[in-house]
Amino acid sequence: MAVTVDDSTAGRARPVIADAPGSRSWARAFGDLRQGWQQRALWGHLGWQDIKQRYRRSVLGPLWISISMGVIALGLGLLYSLLFGLPLATFLPHVAVGLLIWNFISGCVLEGSEVFIANEGLIKFLPAPLSLHVYRLVWRQTLFFLHNMVIWVILMIVFPHPLGWSLLLAIPAFALLAVNGGWIAILSGILATRFRDIPPIIASVVQLVFYLTPIVWSVDILSGNPAVQERARLVEINPVFHFLEILRRPLLGQETVWRYWYVVLAITVIGWSVGLLCMRNYRARVAYWV
Incomplete structure (x- = not known):
């Protein structure tokens, strides 16, 4: 990319960004992703340092992540189990696991919209692929998720669930969440560098x-009411619902619903197609936009 000068406006020079030849190519877009992955030692270290920096001089350190999550889950679980008249042994794990997964999803979305803005200094002065910052973000959210998994372990001990071999589906389910977090960060991050109104809107x-997502409420509650049984299926219009269910169901030992997986796979393909297209066309401009 090169910068030219347009002096056609009343003698005043104005910088105009012009793309360098070959800057918009699929090879460079995929090359950026490949180079970022090859530097996983760097973004892995940076992601861990982000967590350590946040809890510097704290006695419990990153354990505060799990403690705060556990307190919120316990409070909401107790409150809504009393309001809906549901047994705490089933509803508290439902809420806690839902919050655990939601924190990962919302973290990727919210921080993804500012992933390049927050790393303005590194982008301008460090010759590194843009995807490095995306990998760093997803890795940091993964570490948060793994910390919070302590809550799930405690709940399974206090309120045992019939876990079986379907629990292994939690591994590919979380992998799909992480993969989708990548294209979300790329797409929203690039758009937000150009239009700074994007982060507050998101x-x-x-x-x-x-x-709108059944995290602190359950679809089964609506399905049990004949008056709203048909309208309860409208929740499947929400794409986050499908991401939530493919991971929550194996963690709670519930029956696998494969249509949720099909929807998530379709969103993954479409999302990465759009994200790569955005990467191809605007990757070279991010350094100027930030």
């Missing part, structure tokens, strides 16, 4: 989606 939408 934050508002994420807050709304939280209430």
Whole structure:
């Protein structure tokens, strides 16, 4: 990419960004992803340092991640189990695991919209692929998720669930969540560098989606009511619902619903197609936009 000068406006020079030859190519887009992955030692270290820096001089350190999550899950689980008249042994794990997964999803979305803006200094002065910052973000959210898995272990001890071989599906399910977190960060991150109104808009939408997703409420409650049984299926319009269910169901020992997996796979393919297209066309401009 090169910068030219346009002096056609009343003698005042104005910088105009012009793409260098070959800057918009699929080879460079895929090359960026490949080079970023090859530097996994760097973004892996940076992601871990992000967590250590956040809890520097704290006695419990990163354990505060799990403690805060556990307190919120316990409070919401107790409250809504009393409101809906549901047994705590089944509803508390439902809420806690839902919050655990939601924190990963919302973290990728919210921080993804600012992934390049937050790393402005590194992007301008460090010759590194853009995808490095995306990998760092997803890795950091993965570490948060693994910390919070302590809550799931405790719940399975206190409130045993019939876990079987379907529990192994949690591994590919979480892998799909992480893969989708990548294209979300790329797409929203590039758009946000160009249009700075994007992050607050995304934050508002994420807050709304939280209430529309069965995290602190259950679809089974609506399905049990004949008056709203048909309308309960409208929740499947929400794409986050499918991501939530492919991971929550194996963690709670529930029956696998394969249509959720099909929807997630379709979203993954479409999402990465759009994300790579955006990467191909605008990757070279991010350094100027930030």
